[in-house]
Amino acid sequence: MLPSFEHLIHRVRKMRVMGSAVLDLVYVASGRMDAYIESGVRLWDIAAAGFILEQAGGEFWRRPCLAIHFYHVIGHNGLIRTQLQRMIRLRSRG
Numbered sequence: 001m002l003p004s005f006e007h008l009i010h011r012v013r014k015m016r017v018m019g020s021a022v023l024d025l026v027y028v029a030s031g032r033m034d035a036y037i038e039s040g041v042r043l044w045d046i047a048a049a050g051f052i053l054e055q056a057g058g059e060f061w062r063r064p065c066l067a068i069h070f071y072h073v074i075g076h077n078g079l080i081r082t083q084l085q086r087m088i089r090l091r092s093r094g
Contacts, residue, residue, distance in 0.1 A: 025049035025075045029056035035076040035084060043071050050075060 022045065024036040029052045038046075043062065050060035053075050061074045076084055 021046045021073070022049040025053050025060070028058055028075050028077060029053040031077070034080055035074070037084075037088075038073045040065055040067070040070050041073055042069050044069075046071075046073060 021036070021038055021041050024033065024038075025046055026049050027033040028036050029049070046062075050062065050073075053060045058078045059074075059076055059081060062071045064071055074084060074088075
């Protein structure tokens, strides 16, 4: 996640590293944070929080990593998908 962190640090207002994927996703669901991006998290560690986020009107995107049972995850408030996609696309280009 360090390359993603380094890329986003200059493009967002504030970065937080809470240490708990579930807490981060529930903070997005409650409106305390706008988005959560993680790579290499186990689905059973964040599935319930992803459901809570979706029920609150946010979006919970996940895609399997190459390692078994690990996922790339993006959770956001449902309003900033375009901006996140643009930032992620920029990161993948360099």
